[in-house]
Amino acid sequence: MANRRSFKTDESFLEKLAIGAIGARAVFESLKRQGHRPIELERGSMS
Numbered sequence: 001m002a003n004r005r006s007f008k009t010d011e012s013f014l015e016k017l018a019i020g021a022i023g024a025r026a027v028f029e030s031l032k033r034q035g036h037r038p039i040e041l042e043r044g045s046m047s
Helices: 010-033
Strands: none
């Protein structure tokens, strides 16, 4: 691991991904409630 170039720990990175997925789902649902028909452009962005 001497040449490791990451700036976050794996746990921190996964935590940020999970937060992003939760936020994407919340925005998606809010748009649906407002009468929009959103589509997920990047597969897996909400999971």
